[in-house]
Amino acid sequence: MSTETNRIAIKDGLFAGPLDDLADVHLCGSKCAACGETGLGSLDACPNCGSADLSPVALGNRGTLYTYTIVRHRPPGNYRGPAEFKPFGLGLVEVDGVLRIMAPLLPTIDDLRIGMPLRLHPYVLRTDENGAEVIAFAYGAMGE
Numbered sequence: 001m002s003t004e005t006n007r008i009a010i011k012d013g014l015f016a017g018p019l020d021d022l023a024d025v026h027l028c029g030s031k032c033a034a035c036g037e038t039g040l041g042s043l044d045a046c047p048n049c050g051s052a053d054l055s056p057v058a059l060g061n062r063g064t065l066y067t068y069t070i071v072r073h074r075p076p077g078n079y080r081g082p083a084e085f086k087p088f089g090l091g092l093v094e095v096d097g098v099l100r101i102m103a104p105l106l107p108t109i110d111d112l113r114i115g116m117p118l119r120l121h122p123y124v125l126r127t128d129e130n131g132a133e134v135i136a137f138a139y140g141a142m143g144e
């Protein structure tokens, strides 16, 4: 197995640390020194107070399902999900008690429960035009 993985985040600044070992990848947050708010990803300004005094923090890879909805119809346009569309959960996942992250949910829709514990699941979404693997994330049940 090659030790050189050419991987990029689906959005710059989304993940903390290298992407080689997907089991050990964490999301990155930006914590505001002025008001204490934490936002997802590398941010230039606090989404709560506008301060630019932000520090990167690695977020925990576990969360709790705060609420969710079911996407029952294939989104239009450049949707890049599976060729055969299956309804899936789209959740707000509370992480570290400091922020809620919107993400696709891996459990089948009948297994979703508000308050269920979830685990971050980074995965290879696709390969881009330069041959780099594009890493996105979802949340799965603790055993997934």
Ligand SMILES: [Zn+2]
Residues within 6 Å of the ligand: 032, 033, 034, 035, 036, 037, 046, 047, 048, 049, 050, 051
């Ligand atoms: Zn702030």
